[in-house]
Amino acid sequence: MSGHADLLDRFVAFSAEATAFSAVDLWGTGQAASYLATVQEEAGDQILRDLLEAARPGPAGDQVFTDEKLGPLARNIVKLWYSGVWYELPPQWAARFGAPVKAVPAQRRPGQHGVAGHSLPDSKGPLEQQGRQRTPARCASYVVSAAAYTEGLLWRAIGAxxxxxxxxxxxxxxxxxxxxxxxxxxxxxxxx
Amino acid sequence: MTLPTTRDIAPGDITTIEELQDYLYRGMQLEHATIPVYLTALYSLHPETNADAWHILRVIAIEEMLHLTLAANVMNAVGGQPDLTKKGFVPTYPARLPDGETDFLVPLQPFSEDAVHTFLQIERPRKAPEPGKRIVARSRAHDPEVLQADQHLDHRPVIGPLLTVPGRPEEQFYSIGEFYEEIIHGVTYLEQEYRKQGKTLFTGDPSRQVTPEYYYSGGGEIVAVTDLESCVKALQLIAEQGEGLGGGIYDGEGELAHYYRFQQLKIGRFYLPPDEPDRPTGPPVTIDWAAVYPVKKNPRMRDYPQGSQLRAAAEEFNKEYAAFLGMLTRAYTGQPQLLLEAVWQMFHVRDGIVRLVRNPLPGRDGVNAGPTFEVDGATP
Structure with a gap:
């Protein structure tokens, strides 16, 4: 299994724990790869790996939610799955824990967010590899894609x-x- | 087909009402059997991609549901009992259909060039070489893929090929079109004979007919069947929506027939009136063959690890689908108003397929799960 596929599996396994939906349900939204790319883009790859490591099953696993560094990211991932929205992380947190700086801000355009699922050249960030546009401002909250909204877990959670x-x-x-x-x-x- | 009015028509293969009902059951089985095939391909398309393929597949799947309902109306009109819950009603995939004297396989598979090839085989207009050749002996000279499927017990369809002649498994219809021609001949002949005795073939309870108030936006006008004229109209609609009318690319209502709709995917261009067969002149059809979930071909329950969540999801889907067929059966046997609720159930079916096809199969790099449609034994 390639490194990326392994990371995606671990991301889905953590998300299943954190959202209380099954991994089958999460894969079933079709959003797993897109959400992983969003988290990598917005928070950075290393901090995500730190979170997945700290959240491994065990007595300390739950504590990531109250952890100063990992908590905001863990909670953001839950909100991401439920609503399809990436919520702005607190600026103080970003400043302190060093989220990545966006190199090429570009206009987000509706209808350009489909997940293509192909690997493109490495010069592009994770979002571009997903065929999507970067956000204009780093700290904005936004709907990840048109499909992300319709696939939000909240709809199933309330039977709507x-x-x-x-x-x-x-x-x-x-x-x-x-x-x-x-x-x-x-x-x-x-x-x- | 024109209705003979002056001279008696000779009996064909259908000479009793029981034989007619057998044929109609097979017709319903056939119309349904294409639906899992088209739905699997439809929902294998990545969302927000492949809009052209999406629309073509969706319209055809909906028209197959209309055909199923039309066949149920004919069955009810002649006093038969539509039953979609009978063991073997849903074939084990790959199913088989006749192509002249041989069969071809109809697998469950994701959208692909192979899948489009199969769809064209299913819908291809094919006249028997001469009128007496409507029913042919099943040839043993099958294509290698069919022979190979024969050798693997697990892949052998439990009900055999779909269009064998009732009671004569060694004979089959030359094509789907010929099968419906035989039924149209059969109802015409039987009604003629009944009328000679001052009776009619159409003694079914009219309240069992599915009428437009219960069936809307469903790929064409539903025909309530109460007499020979409406019966022939319903059967012709089924046959023409698939193959086109009289060798043309359109059906009697001016809609492009299924074969030519699918052909647009193969040729990469839309038909425009008054195009001739095989030469569409409309705008190009855009297809991204890669924007498809890699659903396993002919998935079976045994592909899903025992005790896994994925297996549970596949089982849940089969139960839900079995419940859906149960609801359709009740709708077709006296409670047509249930069809309105069946629409809600169809959305559950859609969600169930979508959930499965997006799940990677554990241990199978680059292959996704899919619905198995193994409903026999799945208790709703």
Whole structure:
């Protein structure tokens, strides 16, 4: 297995622990590679590897969330999976722990964020390798891609669907939401 | 086909209502069998890429669902019992279809040039060389891939080829088009004979018909079948949407037939009216063959490690699909209003396929999971 594939596996394994969704669900969003690239781009490769190392299963694994250095990144990864949004990391944190500086700010354009999944020359950063544009300002919060919004875990967590996408079928809103693994207060909800 | 009005038509292969119902069951089985094939290819496309292929596959998959519903309407009109939950209704993939005297394999596979080739084989208009040659003996001279599949018990389809003649497994229809021609001949003949006795073939309960209020935006007009005319109309719609009308590229409603829709993917250009077959003159079709999840060809449950989350997800999908077929069966047997809810279920089916095809298969570098559609034994 190549180094990158191994890192991607470890990133998904950590994310499964941190989000309480299964690895199958996370792969199933199709966003794993794109999110890994986002984290590498925004926070830096080394700090991500530090996080994955510190979060290995064991008594100390949970402590990464309260760790001064790793906590904000760990929490950001959870929010990323749930909402598809990369949230701005605190500037003080960035200054202190040395997140990477963007070399070539470029305008983000809608419709240019598809994940191509091909390796491109190394001169491009992880985001460009994913076929996406860099953010204009380093500290901005942004939706990672059009697909990231629709694949947010929050929709499944509340038994809903993203507004304007993944239409659930006319009239389906007239029955109680179905939440995976939750039987509800009144027996089995929904129609299945 | 024109309806004979003055002279009696001779019996064909269908001479009883039971035989007709057997044929219609096979028709429903055939129409359904293409759906897992098209859906697997459709959802193997990376999101936000391959819009042209996406639209072509999506429209055709939806039209196959219309065909299934039309066949159910015909079955109900002649007093039959549509049942999509019978063991063997869903073939084990690769399924088989006839190509003249031999078969070809229809695998579950991701979108690819091979897949487009198979789709063209499925939908290809093919007339028997002469009218008496509609049914042919199954040849042993299969292509090597089919012979190889024969030798591997695990890959042998449990129900055999899809278009053998009911009760005569050594004979098969020359093509899907010829199969429907035989059914149209059969209903016409039977109705003629029933009328001679002052009766009619169409004694089914009209409340079982799926009508437009229960079936909307579904790839064409649903036809409620109550008599010979509506019956022939429904059957012709099925046949023409696949192969085109009378050798042209369009069906009776002016829509491009499936064969020519798929051919656009092969040639790389859209058809425009009044194009001739094989020579589209429209804008280019853009395809990114690489923007596809590498779904394992003909995935089976045994490909998923025992006890793994992935196996559980594949099992869950099969149960959900079995439940969906159960719901369609109830919709086709007296509760057509359930089709509205079945639409919601279809979105679950979509989400289930999408989840699987994006998952890497453990230990198989560069190969992804996929839905197996092994529904027999999957308890909803």
């Amino acid at each position: 669907h993203p507004s304007g996408a993944k239409a659930p079928g006319y009239g389906s809103w007239a029955v109680p939401p179905e939440i995976d693994g939750y039987e509800g207060d009144h027996g089995k909800g929904g129609s299945r």
